[in-house]
Amino acid sequence: MAATAPLSLLVLLLLGPGVWGQTEPPRDSLREELVITPLPSGDVAATFQFRTRWDSELQREEVSHYRLFPKALGQLISKYSLRELHLSLTQGFWRTRYWGTPFLQAPSGAELWAWFQDTVTDVDKSWKELSNVLSGIFCASLNFIDSTNTVTPSASFKPLGLANGTDHSFLRYAVLPREVVCTENLTPWKKLLPCSSKAGLSVLLKADRLFHTSYHSQAVHIRPVCRDARCASISWELRQTLSVVFDAFVTGQGKQDWSLFRMFSRTLTEPCPLASESRVYVDVTNYSQDNETLEVYPPPLTTYQDVVLGTRKTYAVYDLLDTAVINNSRSLNLQLKWKRPPGNGYIHYQPAQDRMQPHLLEMLIQLPASSVTKVSIQFERALLKWTEYTPDPNHGFYVSPSVLSALVPSEVAAQPVDWEESPLFNTLFPASDSSSYFVRLYTEPLLVSLPTPDFSMPYNVICLTCTVVAVCYGSFYNLLTRTFQIEEPSKGGLARRLANLIRRARGVPPL
């Protein structure tokens, strides 16, 4: 786009003014919502949903005009005659045991499923093209979806939206568990939002925080819904959802208090002017009966109660379109403070940086008497860079021993002694208190063998086979071309004469 030129209009086309009809009311609407849920494990889950609804029959119109609905996805629907499209990109795994049931479920990696209209003749071809186009739009490796990882489920994955007839031959489903989700997938996802990331809840979507989490799942759901109660015509609904789970320990230095700024490094400043609804919900359920263990700041104007996922929940509601919510400082920084910190102890964790710095995990635990405490750390075996592999015979990789430092109660109360006077063996660790003594224990170092790819295997095989073939061939060749005859013993050879000489000297008959 180097050269541009101001347009000097040589031809001013004279267009007659047409009859201007009254513009219709906007046929599309946007609702946005953020739910913040403190999880039982102490982590915090944030779930964004952006819903664009468009009262239009996308398939019918040749020339398409888009307002809030993104053009890229709208074109997809009409070109590939889609009825429903569900794409999710997830990094991490939702730990139901610690975090409870999620609002939006998604498998690790990329999941794509789509229902096609029954007018589509070659579903597999459309599916292939669709996955390729989506891979371009979302910068994901969806182009690796092919017949080897595509299935047509016949019982699960019913249409989520309006559907007449469910012929499962128009459904395709594929998962790419290996897909790594990162910033380059988030950026195109954010671009589809009408307010981009400039206003409203989407301001909080800052990539470096969102990917610094234990769980990240973004999704796009497109489906037809009823336009009104009579359901005579359809509307298209696009839901963009994003769930993240913030690790409270890592980000909060061991405290479980959180605020929008601490989680997202942003605060809410203004609502998206295009949204007809823009709300933040904070889950305050489990704690409200329990004598005010936590407080939310600013105090909510309204609360909302409902049965969600089988339990009764209470939410503090903040309506961004309500001017009172975004206060005089022109920003909303939701904060949650625990009045009585749940549990005690101290955990310090400093994650490793590859080739720079090791992991450090420190825990202060009070151990009950005669009990067994297990501390286990999960790790993944990773492949090294190919130049970093050690030569074939090696021990493996050493993990340095763990350290256990403890103050053990003493059986006998010791007399306070003069530190300078007492024997040296007793005074390395200063005892603060005569009733206990200090102990530091080390565990064994751990030996981990990392997977080693066999770099030379193919060449070895080639060399070995060739050598075997060559040896066989050589023997055959010699057998066939050489002449074999019995050698008459002759008086020859230096060795023989030498041997006879010695024999003669010894008085033994010569050979």
Add this chain to the structure above:
Amino acid sequence: MAAPGAAATDLEVVRGKRAALFFAAVVIVLGLPLWWKTTETYRAPLPYSQISGLNSLQLRLMVPVTVVFTQESVPLDDQEKLPFTVVHEREIPLKYKLKIKCRFQKAYRRALDHEEEALSLGSIQEAETMFAEPSEQAEGSLTVYVISEHSSLLPQDMMSYIGPKRMAVVRGIMHREAFNIIGRRVIQVAQAMSLTEDVLAAALADHLPEDKWSSDKRRPLKSSLGYEITFSLLNPDPKSHDVHWDIEGAVRRYVQPFLNALRAVGNFSVDSQILYYAVLGVNPRFDPASSSYYLAAHSLPHVINPVESRLGSSAASLYPVLNFLLYVPELAHSPLYIQDKDGAPVATNAFHSPRWGGIMVYNVDPKAYNGSELPVRVKVDMVRVMEVFLAQLRLLFGIAQPQLPPKCLFSGPKSEGIMSWELDRLLWARSVENLATATTTLTSLAQLLGKISNIVIKDDVASEVYRAVAAVQKAAEELASGHLASAFVASQEAVTSSERAFFDPSLLHLLYFPDDQKFAIYIPLFLPMAVPILLSLFKIFLETRKSWKKPEKID
């Protein structure tokens, strides 16, 4: 005892020799061809000589011109000579390997009765409506009517007239050399309506060396099978402006007729979108004198890039996209004007970027802010906007203003915004461009395949190449015989086939198979096998030579 033993040994030696020779023979006769055949890359034969022949292709663009003489346009004895045909040919000088010749084939004839009648009417418009009813003329052909010197069909000071259809009118002359003089006038008019150097130079801009043609001629879009046209309304400040535009109506009323006229050139699809919070990449400067903001001409190239990331490429097709952006500046930067190189504001408040599209800045009427609270409801005047966008669309398709001969009356385009002969010019330019592109693609493909012997050439790639070559030749023939429409179709096929062959993924399959790796695999097998054979051959050779020399010594 020694004799039979020696005989046996001799027999053995001879047998060994034979075995060794047989081994060598098997290796040479069977092994080598087998190895050669199994490791060979499949290379279908290609028409290399024809491809190199394309480089010296002579393009002859034939423009059939029918020249119709009314009574009293030329002296009577000249009228007797009608009908006859004159050919006017000239080479178009371009620094390009394709030699392009322009050939005007003028068929002179007398006017028919209804033509006489139409041309004797009072005004040219009436005459034109009379002519419009009979059948449409073929693409690329022209009809020039020669009327009498004093006819009142044209204003007295005008010598010629160029109409919106493929028709022109030229004044005749009563002179001994009438045919020559009129012939020159007809050529002038016909050139203005068909082929000129600058049209072809613009079409070949990518293939010509960088010179005076290049920079400003690279405006038109490259030829393609289809085009996507996207109108985008950029509203960077939805808090202050609630902008509405009736794009549906505008497209239906103004854009579709134009595109329908251009249907022969390619498929078009139109869509529109509204983008919020999309800002230009440059901060406008404040001009205190007029208390307005302006974008200077030199900063315009930087305007587009940040916007472009929001525009989104077209997901559904591979055709090139033309973007037309209507930018409603933020309240803080209103009003915003575009300045040209001299610092004067551009009347249309718009600019275009070659091969990309156009941007128009639409300032909100300052009166709208009075008394009403934000956001202000803004209704875009689509006539104003579409005038600019359609003019830009014409420029981006390379439909330039014709160079009119002196004293020529020129009727503007009709409602669809394009004249039939402008379309012909576009088709000519596109055909030549397509042919040049296809030739270049085929030549570089042939060069590449000749240079790298590892590339596999599959049969379908070869058939695409054959098809492309045939299509190029067909297009050249059709151009030479004046069938513009079929020539254009053939040239499109040539481009499509040649590109498909050039970008076929199967060409890359064995490309990265370096020689050292090949040898590393061959040596462990071939060296131990070849050494004994060579050694025994050498030995046999030495012995044979010795046995040949021996008889001589005895003599």
